[in-house]
Amino acid sequence: MAASKQRLRGGIDLGGTKVQAIVVGDRFGVKGDARLPTPTSGGPREVTEAMAEAMRGAAAAAGVESSALAGVGVGSPGAVDTDAGTVAEAGNLPNWQEPFPLRQRLEEALGTRVALGNDVALALEAEFRLGAGKPYSSMLGVFWGTGVGGGLVLDSKPWRGRGQAGEIGHMVVKQDGARCTCGRRGCVEAYAGRGAMERRARRLLERGRKTDLFRIMEDRGRTRLTSSVWAKALEKRDPMATDLIERAIGALGAGIASALNLVDVEAVVVGGGLGIRLGEPYRERIEKAVMPHLFATESPPPILLAQLGDLGGAIGAAGLIHP
Numbered sequence: 001m002a003a004s005k006q007r008l009r010g011g012i013d014l015g016g017t018k019v020q021a022i023v024v025g026d027r028f029g030v031k032g033d034a035r036l037p038t039p040t041s042g043g044p045r046e047v048t049e050a051m052a053e054a055m056r057g058a059a060a061a062a063g064v065e066s067s068a069l070a071g072v073g074v075g076s077p078g079a080v081d082t083d084a085g086t087v088a089e090a091g092n093l094p095n096w097q098e099p100f101p102l103r104q105r106l107e108e109a110l111g112t113r114v115a116l117g118n119d120v121a122l123a124l125e126a127e128f129r130l131g132a133g134k135p136y137s138s139m140l141g142v143f144w145g146t147g148v149g150g151g152l153v154l155d156s157k158p159w160r161g162r163g164q165a166g167e168i169g170h171m172v173v174k175q176d177g178a179r180c181t182c183g184r185r186g187c188v189e190a191y192a193g194r195g196a197m198e199r200r201a202r203r204l205l206e207r208g209r210k211t212d213l214f215r216i217m218e219d220r221g222r223t224r225l226t227s228s229v230w231a232k233a234l235e236k237r238d239p240m241a242t243d244l245i246e247r248a249i250g251a252l253g254a255g256i257a258s259a260l261n262l263v264d265v266e267a268v269v270v271g272g273g274l275g276i277r278l279g280e281p282y283r284e285r286i287e288k289a290v291m292p293h294l295f296a297t298e299s300p301p302p303i304l305l306a307q308l309g310d311l312g313g314a315i316g317a318a319g320l321i322h323p
C-alpha cells in the first residue's frame with residue numbers, strides 16, 4: 001500500500017571502511033539493507049556515489065524506489081554542518097577536507113530529502129533509545145573501531161557539552177605515552193584504536209617479531225587489519241595479536257573507569273566494529289580491566305554490548321527523518 005510505504009525511511013552509516021544503508025519501517029524494523037566498501041581513492045564525489053548506490057540497493061531490497069522514501073538520514077564522520085548540509089575534514093575518507101555539499105548531492109541522486117548528523121552521536125542515540133541503553137537514563141557509549149568514539153547520555157539527554165563532549169578515545173591513560181592520531185600522546189585511541197594497533201603491528205613486524213596477522217589479512221584479500229582479521233588471529237592465539245589486544249583492553253579499562261569516576265552513569269555500552277566482532281568474552285575482559293581503576297567499586301555499573309550491532313549507526317541515522 002502506498003500509504004504505508006510513504007512511512008519507510010532510509011538510513012546511511014558512512015564509515016571509513018564501509019557504507020551501510022538500511023530502510024526501516026515504523027518502530028525501526030529493518031525492511032532492507034545493503035552495504036558497499038567505502039572508496040579508498042577519489043574524493044567526496046566517489047564516496048557520495050557509493051552512498052547513493054548502497055541506498056538504492058537497500059530500497060530495492062525493501063521493494064521501493066529511493067524516491068518513495070519519506071527521507072534518508074546520514075550519519076557521517078568529520079565536521080558535519082547540519083544547517084548547511086555539508087561535511088568537511090573527514091580524515092578517514094579519501095581527500096575529504098574542504099566542505100562538501102553532501103545533503104544536496106544525495107538529494108539529487110536519491111530523489112528524496114536528506115538530513116545529516118554526526119555518526120557517533122546517532123549510533124549512541126540508537127543504542128540509548130532502542131538498544132542496550134533502553135532501561136537507563138544515563139549511559140556512556142564506547143565505539144571501538146578504527147578509532148575509539150564515544151558519547152554520554154545524562155538525564156535521558158545526549159550530553160554534547162559545547163559540541164565536543166564524549167571523546168572517550170582521547171582520555172589520557174598514560175602521560176607522554178604513545179602518539180595518537182589527534183597529535184597528542186597517551187590517549188586511549190593510541191593504544192586501542194584498530195588503526196593504531198595496525199601501525200604498531202607493522203612496526204613490530206619490521207623489527208622481526210612474528211605474527212600471522214598479515215598472512216590472515218592477505219588470505220582474506222584485505223589490505224587492512226579488519227576486525228575479522230583480528231578475531232581470527234586471536235582465535236589462533238597469535239602472540240602479537242594477543243599482546244596488542246591486551247594492551248588495548250588495558251587502555252579501554254583505564255579510560256572507561258576514569259570517565260565513570262567523573263560522571264557515574266548507570267551503564268556502559270560497548271559497540272563499534274571491533275567491539276561487536278569480538279563480542280562477549282572481550283566485553284567481560286573490558287569489565288575486568290575497569291575494576292582496578294574504579295573509585296566506587298561496591299556497585300560497578302554494567303558494561304554491555306551494543307544490541308543493534310552493525311546496523312546501529314544506520315538505524316540512528318534513519319531516526320533523523322520524521323515521517
Ligand SMILES: [Zn+2]
Nearest residue numbers: 170180182187
Ligand atoms: Zn588522541
